[in-house]
Amino acid sequence: xxxxxxxxxxxxxxxxxxxxxxxxxxxxxxxxxxxxxxxxxxxxxxxxxxxxxxxxxxxxxxxxxxxxxxxxxxxxxxxxxxxxxxxxxxxxxxxxxxxxxxxxxxxxxxxxxxxxxxxxxxxxxx
Numbered sequence: 001x002x003x004x005x006x007x008x009x010x011x012x013x014x015x016x017x018x019x020x021x022x023x024x025x026x027x028x029x030x031x032x033x034x035x036x037x038x039x040x041x042x043x044x045x046x047x048x049x050x051x052x053x054x055x056x057x058x059x060x061x062x063x064x065x066x067x068x069x070x071x072x073x074x075x076x077x078x079x080x081x082x083x084x085x086x087x088x089x090x091x092x093x094x095x096x097x098x099x100x101x102x103x104x105x106x107x108x109x110x111x112x113x114x115x116x117x118x119x120x121x122x123x124x125x126x
Contacts, residue, residue: 002026021073024119028071028102029058031123054087060126068094068114069126072103077116085113100126 002023008014014023029045036043044062049055058069068088072081085099099114102122109116117125 024073024104025057025071028119028122032058032060032126035123048088050087054084056084056088065098066092066094067126068092068099069122070101070114071119072101074103075105077101077103077105077107082111082113089113102126 003009003014006017006019008017014020017023033043033045041062044060046059046061047055047057048059048068056068057071060067060069068085070081070084074081081101081103085101088094089096089099096110096112096114100117100122101111101114102117102119104119106118107116108118108121
């Protein structure tokens with residue numbers, strides 16, 4: 001519906017649209033929220049930002065564990081994408097196993113500050 005309202009009519013047009021990153025972030029959060037709601041759970045989702053504009057796109061609290069998730073629309077991994085997770089880990093002493101960098105690329109794996117996931121895989125795993 002959002003793409004229709006923005007006049008986006010094809011996947012190719014979406015990938016080049018100036019709101020692509022915002023749309024991907026929103027779509028992922030909505031899917032994760034729906035997944036929990038459909039399973040009969042009341043999702044506890046937050047966003048975090050400090051005074052220097054460092055941020056975490058999504059925090060999910062489940063079973064006493066807080067998962068930190070950064071969402072990027074890039075198809076190419078870059079270590080700078082981890083800046084928010086690095087700051088969060090130092091601030092909250094968060095374990096890398098509870099931190100995720102979700103992006104549009106295909107590479108996946110463990111990183112020093114979390115796990116790198118393709119957005120499709122993230123919907124399944126998170």
